[in-house]
Amino acid sequence: MTTSTVAETAAPAPRRFSRTSPSLLLVVAMGAFLVLSAVRTFTGGYDLTSSGTVAAGLSAAVPIGLAGLGGLWAERSGVVNIGLEGMMILGTWGCGFLGYNHGPWAGLLFGTLLGAAGGLIHAIATVTFGVDHIISGVAINIIAPGLALYLTKVTFAHYEGGGQKQSPPINDAKAITLPFSHWLHTIEDKHWFAVSDLAGLIGGVTTRLSLVTLLAVLVLVGSGWILWRTAFGLRLRSCGEAPYAAESLGVNVYKYKYIAVVVSGAMAGLGGSALAISAHQFRDGQTGGRGFIGLAALIFGNWRPGSLAAGAGLFGYTDAIQLRSSAAVHALLLLMAIALALIAVWQWRTGQRTIAVVALVIAVLSVLWFADTKKVPDELVGTTPYVVTILVLALASQRLRMPKADGKVYRRGEGH
């Protein structure tokens, strides 16, 4: 996916940015919402737009999005970080360690610090010693769970309410509920077209919204701002695109890579902490691959914060749907078919005919499946978030371009 893709995408890339203007985004969002309510009304899959789904989807998306954001920081500086899962595990343990007796925020801080420590190890290995990024990341993914388990045995196993595989319970972070959300629930229960759906969407975001979720959103927006709107961010990204050019302009590439990878670990640690808080405790194996899903969201999101958040959100939303209601998964088939049909039209117009045909064929098959069955088999329901996210993102984003020097070992003064 490296040189040939880069060569192909070099020309159309600028055009793409001019297309995503705010007004266009608004039109697309409104169109998507109307389609969503239409499908909800037609199928009776109320959980498609219920406040419960929105709230659960949002909290499921937070750890994934933060892991992806960690990947964004590292890879924008040119360091591939597949050790995100391991750093997340360090975060979950750290959050359990301080969280159970000093409250969730102390736990969150310590989990973030431990994640950053994992990032520092990755930075020392890859930036200072020039170890292959993948090998270092895999090593962290293997060491972290073992280390967390060992630490659990020497600490939590002796605590009241703890065990050899889990921490004592952590209290919930404060959650805010806006005063009008009660009315929104009343409107939502009427199941009116568009109105009730809007009430569900807003109600889900304004009812018992955890401050951790709010923090995650701020971190996402802040990261985007720092990386794309400040001189610091420009220098950091230049290290990922053309480190020797940056070096020739006086940028200390080692320093920027170090900062980026440590921040990357901190983000993953924060994601792990958020997960531990929402699960009320540290448990061995609780990350369940979320770090890797975040990495996938980063790649499908074309190494951009907005698209990466959309990917994490899509995964969280569909995961919430499949866990809450099998009926809504059936309705989701129709929704996915419409989304893929729209993608097909758009890809056809941009000249990607093969992709368009593939998307259209899958869309037709989904409609047939929807029409021919009453429910999706239980064995397949659990795969919903993976299938939907991969199909939608893979078919929608065909011009992926990773940072040019991503994953390459940089040595000062060795540019030619």
Add this chain to the structure above:
Amino acid sequence: MLLAACGSDSKSTTPAASGSGSSSTASSGLKVGLAYDIGGRGDKSFNDAAAAGLDAAKAKYNLAPGDVKELEAAQGEAEADKEARLTQLADNGYTTIIAVGFAYSNAIKAVVPKYPNIKFAIIDDNAVQSPNLADLTFAEEQGSFLVGAIAALKSTKHHVGFIGGVNVALIQKFQAGFDAGAKAADPQVKIEDKYLTTPPDFGGFNDATKGETAANGIYDAGADVIFAAAGGSGSGVFKAAKAKGAKAIGTDSDQYQSAAADVKSVIISSMLKRVDVAVGTFIDSVKAGTFKAGNTVFDLKSGGVDFSTSGGQIDDIKAKIDAFKKQIIDGTITVPTKP
């Protein structure tokens, strides 16, 4: 991988340990090896129940540390690791070996014929038959029937829910019993069934956030009592019940006793699965020379499954539940094992 390293580490130290305890070996004659399922000792659920049975036997027969060996499984390990664990126990002189969990089924099949003089037991599995293997299973459907009846009788909306950790035959027995019990107690009851994950993803036994999301979905759909047969994910179900002002039922051990203080009030009962009884009975039988190969089912009659009353929230309906229990024991009610 790190865990595997620990395993081989302990292998090298084991002979020394058993050597030092050789005098006590001669006196008690029992050398017990126990291989845990994922989660291991300290999971506050299934494995801890097995550990409790082992601890009781240790005290009863005054076993020395060298006479008992416990090994743990790692998440996502290969079949060969399980075989190696059982072989390691057998090669190190442990003559009474217990494999905790159906995950050991294939490993037991490969290892048991090689050691005809060692007595093996596997818990929750009846797929392998051998003259030196005891297959210890439970009538989970019978205990689940009773908590199904409890759920239906305690539901004010005639609407209850079931959450299974992973969609495997074992957990389907819980669901079958629960559904049948709920319908027996309240013919109009509406039941929501949900499994958190499907094999090969066994994360559904260990993901409280998934449990919470699924439980919220079922409570939002109108149910007010949920039976959580989902291992470690159950704590998420209790959390959801607390937030919604609803009720929940636990599994395996009496979860009212082990749950966090703030969610105790939502746990009205637990389906008890006495893995400790099975482990203890097996060790007793080897000790007494009354080992019985083949399947032994621990059911309501033998006290292998039951329901808990801690918290006192089902005292008002206990007589009705005991009546169901009696009917199951005397055979008037036959509980299905498949949903």
